[in-house]
Amino acid sequence: xxxxxxxxxxxxxxxxxxxxxxxxxxxxxxxxxxxxxxxxxxxxxxxxxxxxxxxxxxxxxxxxxxxxxxxxxxxxxxxxxxxxxxxxxxxxxxxxxxxxxxxxxxxxxxxxxxxxxxxxxxxxxxxxxxxxxxxxxxxxxxxxxxxxxxxxxxxxxxxxxxxxxxxxxxxxxxxxxxxxxxxxxxxxxxxxxxxxxxxxxxxx
Amino acid sequence: xxxxxxxxxxxxxxxxxxxxxxxxxxxxxxxxxxxxxxxxxxxxxxxxxxxxxxxxxxxxxxxxxxxxxxxxxxxxxxxxxxxxxxxxxxxxxxxxxxxxxxxxxxxxxxxxxxxxxxxxxxxxxxxxxxxxxxxxxxxxxxxxxxxxxxxxxxxxxxxxxxxxxxxxxxxxxxxxxxxxxxxxxxxxxxxxxxxxxxxxxxxx
Amino acid sequence: xxxxxxxxxxxxxxxxxxxxxxxxxxxxxxxxxxxxxxxxxxxxxxxxxxxxxxxxxxxxxxxxxxxxxxxxxxxxxxxxxxxxxxxxxxxxxxxxxxxxxxxxxxxxxxxxxxxxxxxxxxxxxxxxxxxxxxxxxxxxxxxxxxxxxxxxxxxxxxxxxxxxxxxxxxxxxxxxxxxxxxxxxxxxxxxxxxxxxxxxxxxx
Amino acid sequence: xxxxxxxxxxxxxxxxxxxxxxxxxxxxxxxxxxxxxxxxxxxxxxxxxxxxxxxxxxxxxxxxxxxxxxxxxxxxxxxxxxxxxxxxxxxxxxxxxxxxxxxxxxxxxxxxxxxxxxxxxxxxxxxxxxxxxxxxxxxxxxxxxxxxxxxxxxxxxxxxxxxxxxxxxxxxxxxxxxxxxxxxxxxxxxxxxxxxxxxxxxxx
DNA sequence: AATGAATGAGAGTTCATTCAT
DNA sequence: AATGAATGAACTCTCATTCAT
Numbered sequence: 001x002x003x004x005x006x007x008x009x010x011x012x013x014x015x016x017x018x019x020x021x022x023x024x025x026x027x028x029x030x031x032x033x034x035x036x037x038x039x040x041x042x043x044x045x046x047x048x049x050x051x052x053x054x055x056x057x058x059x060x061x062x063x064x065x066x067x068x069x070x071x072x073x074x075x076x077x078x079x080x081x082x083x084x085x086x087x088x089x090x091x092x093x094x095x096x097x098x099x100x101x102x103x104x105x106x107x108x109x110x111x112x113x114x115x116x117x118x119x120x121x122x123x124x125x126x127x128x129x130x131x132x133x134x135x136x137x138x139x140x141x142x143x144x145x146x147x148x149x150x151x152x153x154x155x156x157x158x159x160x161x162x163x164x165x166x167x168x169x170x171x172x173x174x175x176x177x178x179x180x181x182x183x184x185x186x187x188x189x190x191x192x193x194x195x196x197x198x199x200x201x202x203x204x
Numbered sequence: 205x206x207x208x209x210x211x212x213x214x215x216x217x218x219x220x221x222x223x224x225x226x227x228x229x230x231x232x233x234x235x236x237x238x239x240x241x242x243x244x245x246x247x248x249x250x251x252x253x254x255x256x257x258x259x260x261x262x263x264x265x266x267x268x269x270x271x272x273x274x275x276x277x278x279x280x281x282x283x284x285x286x287x288x289x290x291x292x293x294x295x296x297x298x299x300x301x302x303x304x305x306x307x308x309x310x311x312x313x314x315x316x317x318x319x320x321x322x323x324x325x326x327x328x329x330x331x332x333x334x335x336x337x338x339x340x341x342x343x344x345x346x347x348x349x350x351x352x353x354x355x356x357x358x359x360x361x362x363x364x365x366x367x368x369x370x371x372x373x374x375x376x377x378x379x380x381x382x383x384x385x386x387x388x389x390x391x392x393x394x395x396x397x398x399x400x401x402x403x404x405x406x407x408x
Numbered sequence: 409x410x411x412x413x414x415x416x417x418x419x420x421x422x423x424x425x426x427x428x429x430x431x432x433x434x435x436x437x438x439x440x441x442x443x444x445x446x447x448x449x450x451x452x453x454x455x456x457x458x459x460x461x462x463x464x465x466x467x468x469x470x471x472x473x474x475x476x477x478x479x480x481x482x483x484x485x486x487x488x489x490x491x492x493x494x495x496x497x498x499x500x501x502x503x504x505x506x507x508x509x510x511x512x513x514x515x516x517x518x519x520x521x522x523x524x525x526x527x528x529x530x531x532x533x534x535x536x537x538x539x540x541x542x543x544x545x546x547x548x549x550x551x552x553x554x555x556x557x558x559x560x561x562x563x564x565x566x567x568x569x570x571x572x573x574x575x576x577x578x579x580x581x582x583x584x585x586x587x588x589x590x591x592x593x594x595x596x597x598x599x600x601x602x603x604x605x606x607x608x609x610x611x612x
Numbered sequence: 613x614x615x616x617x618x619x620x621x622x623x624x625x626x627x628x629x630x631x632x633x634x635x636x637x638x639x640x641x642x643x644x645x646x647x648x649x650x651x652x653x654x655x656x657x658x659x660x661x662x663x664x665x666x667x668x669x670x671x672x673x674x675x676x677x678x679x680x681x682x683x684x685x686x687x688x689x690x691x692x693x694x695x696x697x698x699x700x701x702x703x704x705x706x707x708x709x710x711x712x713x714x715x716x717x718x719x720x721x722x723x724x725x726x727x728x729x730x731x732x733x734x735x736x737x738x739x740x741x742x743x744x745x746x747x748x749x750x751x752x753x754x755x756x757x758x759x760x761x762x763x764x765x766x767x768x769x770x771x772x773x774x775x776x777x778x779x780x781x782x783x784x785x786x787x788x789x790x791x792x793x794x795x796x797x798x799x800x801x802x803x804x805x806x807x808x809x810x811x812x813x814x815x816x
Numbered sequence: 817a818a819t820g821a822a823t824g825a826g827a828g829t830t831c832a833t834t835c836a837t
Numbered sequence: 838a839a840t841g842a843a844t845g846a847a848c849t850c851t852c853a854t855t856c857a858t
Contacts, residue, residue, distance in 0.1 A: 003858090004819095004820085004821085004858080007821090008821090011821095024325070025325065026325050027233070027324055027325030027326060027329075029231070029233050029234065030233065030325065030326065032847075032848065032849080033848085033849065033850080034847090034848085034849090042822080042823090043822065043823045043824055044823090044824070044825095044849095044850085045822075045823060045824065045825095045850085045851075045852085046821075046822055046823070046824095047850095048849095048850070048851080049820080049821060049822075050821095053849075053850075054849075054850095115323040116323050116324065116325060117323075118322075118323060119319040119320050119321075119322060119323075119377070120231055120320065120324065121228070121229065121230055121231030121234065121320055122231060122234065125231075155394065155397075155398065156394060159375065159391060159394050159395070159398075160398065162371070162374045162375050162378050163371035163374065163375060163395060163398060164371075165374055166370040166371040166372070166373055166374025166375065167366070167367035167368075167370040167371050167374075168370070169370055169373075169374065170366045170367065170369055170370025170371075170373065171363065171366050171367065171370065173323070174366050187363060190359065190360060190363050191363070191367060193359075194359065194363075194364065194367060194399070195398070236830075236831060236832080237831085237832060237833080238830090238831080238832085246839080246840090247839065247840045247841055248832090248833090248840085248841065248842095249833090249834080249835080249839070249840055249841065249842095250838080250839055250840070250841095252832095252833075252834085253838070253839075257832075257833075258832070258833095411837090412837080412840095412841085412842085415842090416842085419842095432733070433733065434733050435641070435732055435733030435734060435737075437639070437641050437642065438641065438733065438734065440826075440827065440828080441827085441828060441829080442826085442827085442828090450843080450844090451843065451844045451845055452828095452829090452844090452845070452846095453829085453830080453831080453843075453844060453845065453846090454842075454843055454844070454845095456828095456829070456830080457841080457842060457843075458842095461828075461829075462828070462829095523731040524731050524732065524733060525731075526730075526731065527727040527728050527730060527731075527785070528639055528728065528732065529636070529637065529638055529639030529642065529728055530639060530642065563802065563805075563806065564802060567783065567799060567802050567803070567806075568806065570779070570782045570783050570786050571779035571782065571783065571803060571806060572779075573782055574778040574779040574780070574781055574782025574783065575774070575775035575776075575778040575779050575782075576778070577778055577781075577782065578774045578775065578777055578778025578779075578781065579771065579774050579775060579778065581731070582774050595771060598767065598768060598771050599771070599775060601767075602767065602771075602772065602775060602807070603806070644851075644852060644853080645852085645853060645854080646851090646852080646853085654818080654819090655818065655819045655820055656819085656820065656821095656853095656854090657818070657819055657820065657821095657854090657855080657856080658817080658818055658819070658820095660853095660854075660855085661817070661818075665853075665854080666853070666854095
């Protein structure tokens with residue numbers, strides 16, 4: 001890779017990092033390109049050599065956040081299709097939960113950004129909404145598959161998907177804000193139990 | 205009540221209604237006092253005769269939204285303390301759920317506002333956060349009480365409270381956005397079942 | 409008229425005058441709202457209390473310039489319809505020419521603005537073009553009427569109208585720029601003679 | 613010519629063509645070097661290897677436009693000096709008009725540029741003004757000569773020259789903008805007639 | 817010869833709030 | 838009680854040009 005390309009990537013990363021920090025501190029709307037540029041140590045105009053506009057920077061950060069999550073869900077869906085027994089399936093669910101929980105620390109500030117802008121009125125809210133609905137689709141796919149195989153009770157898949165995602169979101173938000181007693185490792189298991197005991201078919 | 209007082213209240217209501225609409229359309233930050241005043245048909249300066257600043261208007265809207273919800277939760281908590289049997293308690297839970305679901309249509313735009321600003325960086329986010337934590341407290345109180353009486357399994361109360369609130373929030377958001385197949389009436393029951401079957405003690 | 413209204417009008421006039429000067433010095437595009445406001449001695453934001461945007465200020469100036477010219481043309485057209493003999497008609501033409509020439513000194517800077525922006529690419533050019541085509545319409549109406557009455561030879565009315573307007577424009581521009589030997593008083597007569605001798609029917 | 617020189621000229625032509633298009637679309641001021649370079653497919657900096665600055669590019673385009681027109685006028689003036697009879701002279705006038713009208717289609721976009729920038733406030737306006745005054749000089753020379761030989765009536769030469777140029781400009785502008793019924797071929801004749809019948813001495 | 821990163825001033829416009837009327 | 842004029846800082850984005858590579 002040429003030296004120019006290397007420098008360019010490094011600078012893009014620097015801008016994204018600074019942008020992330022300011023978006024978190026001030027929100028997408030209030031964070032100004034001027035301050036982002038200043039944080040990186042570049043001129044205002046230089047910013048626009050790397051991103052078409054503020055929105056493009058935000059999109060890049062979203063890509064960073066959601067791409068690995070979507071990938072993890074897709075991988076689980078794929079594996080589930082190959083799973084033969086209910087036991088295998090349950091294991092895969094738990095692995096997925098652990099997998100996602102494992103991603104969390106790396107993605108921490110980006111997750112924070114997700115919540116900050118999730119329902120905002122501006123363009124940031126729209127982008128997050130688009131990604132969120134993709135996640136929702138994946139979750140529904142997985143649950144539908146599980147229901148068809150008799151792994152979970154015959155609830156309305158959409159409702160259950162929303163409920164689970166909502167729980168995960170709320171707990172993640174609590175974790176991000178260091179609300180006491182939310183421990184990443186135990187919570188995944190705890191939550192799984194709550195939902196599984198509730199949604200799996202009663203044993204004879 | 206004097207005619208003056210009546211007119212003052214009517215105008216406050218008009219300002220709040222216009223403010224609500226604009227906060228929803230544009231977000232708290234982007235909604236300008238100028239446009240709110242114009243929507244009401246008053247001068248910019250007149251706005252400040254009724255609210256100290258934009259923030260005060262937002263606070264008033266929050267009061268409108270959260271006060272009845274907190275009241276409903278408090279009433280349930282009170283009634284639960286007087287309930288003797290587990291059957292009575294379960295009934296009270298269902299009544300509370302139905303009660304809250306019944307409030308939803310009236311509060312619809314205000315609920316939308318809740319989500320719009322829930323995690324925002326500015327002052328609006330802080331206010332919503334304060335109210336949200338009050339709701340969380342109430343939920344924990346109720347669940348702790350239920351657990352102490354053996355009505356629900358011995359989960360971590362905080363985690364379960366967060367999970368339930370998250371689910372409710374996510375489903376409410378879906379309902380607000382007319383995502384298909386989220387019907388207010390059935391969803392309360394469905395959700396109760398999901399959580400109850402999961403969290404109540406196994407029957408012998 | 410209330411004192412507020414009076415002051416408002418005075419300030420609008422002050423803004424228009426300053427705007428005119430700067431539009432002339434720098435052109436519509438390069439003239440900045442900031443400098444216009446500074447020339448008036450008001451804050452940047454105050455400008456927008458009086459005009460929606462820079463374009464609106466330009467439109468107001470165009471109104472000032474073109475409205476009296478259109479009025480003069482319409483008055484001539486009206487009078488022509490009532491004129492009985494060719495002699496009367498010719499007299500009216502000369503009166504119109506003198507009339508317009510009489511307006512020129514008052515409108516001088518505004519006429520300058522017309523030429524500055526007449527063919528410009530931006531929004532200013534479009535507005536001027538719109539007004540210009542209105543003038544063209546009026547000129548064609550008058551010429552068509554004159555031709556129908558046998559006052560002028562049977563040329564293509566549109567071509568002649570364009571030729572006359574073009575001549576007038578070019579001479580006006582020369583006058584505005586103090587190109588020597590363009591005297592307002594004599595030029596109207598001179599030009600009339602040039603065109604009349606050429607376009608009136610040959611005498612028997 | 614060396615291959616290098618050939619390539620250099622080809623690239624200059626490409627830049628001029630792109631510049632012309634953008635100057636027409638956006639106006640000299642708003643057309644940015646960046647977009648011109650992008651249209652050619654070269655880097656921003658490369659532009660400055662071929663033209664000292666944006667102004668220099670504009671000058672080159674003016675050269676392209678005005679040089680042939682000045683040449684045509686000079687040729688006519690020269691031929692007129694050698695002409696013996698009024699009939700010969702009139703013929704030469706008509707030939708010149710036809711000649712210029714013949715140039716028009718080739719120069720079409722450049723003519724458009726002339727009008728766009730003719731009275732603009734910036735440097736582009738000054739350059740066009742300089743060329744325009746050269747054309748005016750030539751026209752006056754020709755008319756003075758014609759008057760001295762008794763070919764045209766004893767009008768003020770300067771006024772007539774301005775009137776003719778103004779007419780030609782206005783009709784050309786109409787033709788450029790496809791205002792209906794302006795046909796290049798007939799218009800030259802029509803205009804000649806209008807002016808000739810008006811300015812040549814009365815026949816006995 | 818060609819590149820494209822970098823600059824920083826400057827553009828139009830909006831904002832919440834104050835205060836004299 | 839009500840008005841609306843005034844502020845000036847803040848915003849996003851564009852510009853012509855330079856220069857190290």
